[in-house]
Amino acid sequence: MLVLFSVDEVLDFAHAVCFILTLLMVLVQVLLSLLVIILHHYADAATCACATDAVIVRDAPGVWNDQVHVMYPGWCLQYLGVTIEAGDYYWRRIRLGDGDIAYVPSNWVTIESC
Numbered sequence: 230m231l232v233l234f235s236v237d238e239v240l241d242f243a244h245a246v247c248f249i250l251t252l253l254m255v256l257v258q259v260l261l262s263l264l265v266i267i268l269h270h271y272a273d274a275a276t277c278a279c280a281t282d283a284v285i286v287r288d289a290p291g292v293w294n295d296q297v298h299v300m301y302p303g304w305c306l307q308y309l310g311v312t313i314e315a316g317d318y319y320w321r322r323i324r325l326g327d328g329d330i331a332y333v334p335s336n337w338v339t340i341e342s343c
Contacts, residue, residue, distance in 0.1 A: 277308055277342070278306055278307075278338040279303065280301060280302055284300050284334065284337035286298035300333060300337075309324060
């Protein structure tokens with residue numbers, strides 16, 4: 230049995246399909262945006278530098294730079310994923326509790342999940 234549809238019925242169906250596909254595309258874009266926001270949050274806070282001994286934190290890599298903080302054993306601060314060689318040490322870039330950027334020698338910290 231052959232079923233025939235009018236041109237108007239076919240166009241109405243096509244418009245409905247296009248509308249549904251457009252809604253699905255918008256929904257996918259919103260979900261992907263939320264996923265990026267969520268993953269960005271976890272990526273920023275996922276890694277810490279944790280002191281294994283009392284260690285001086287400085288405003289820039291190198292023992293000649295100003296002391297800005299002291300970390301004690303077990304204290305952890307956010308590690309920003311950058312290590313710089315200066316003098317006899319490798320320095321880890323960290324974020325202090327007030328949001329300032331500082332550096333700690335890698336010999337006295339371990340990198341761990343926060």
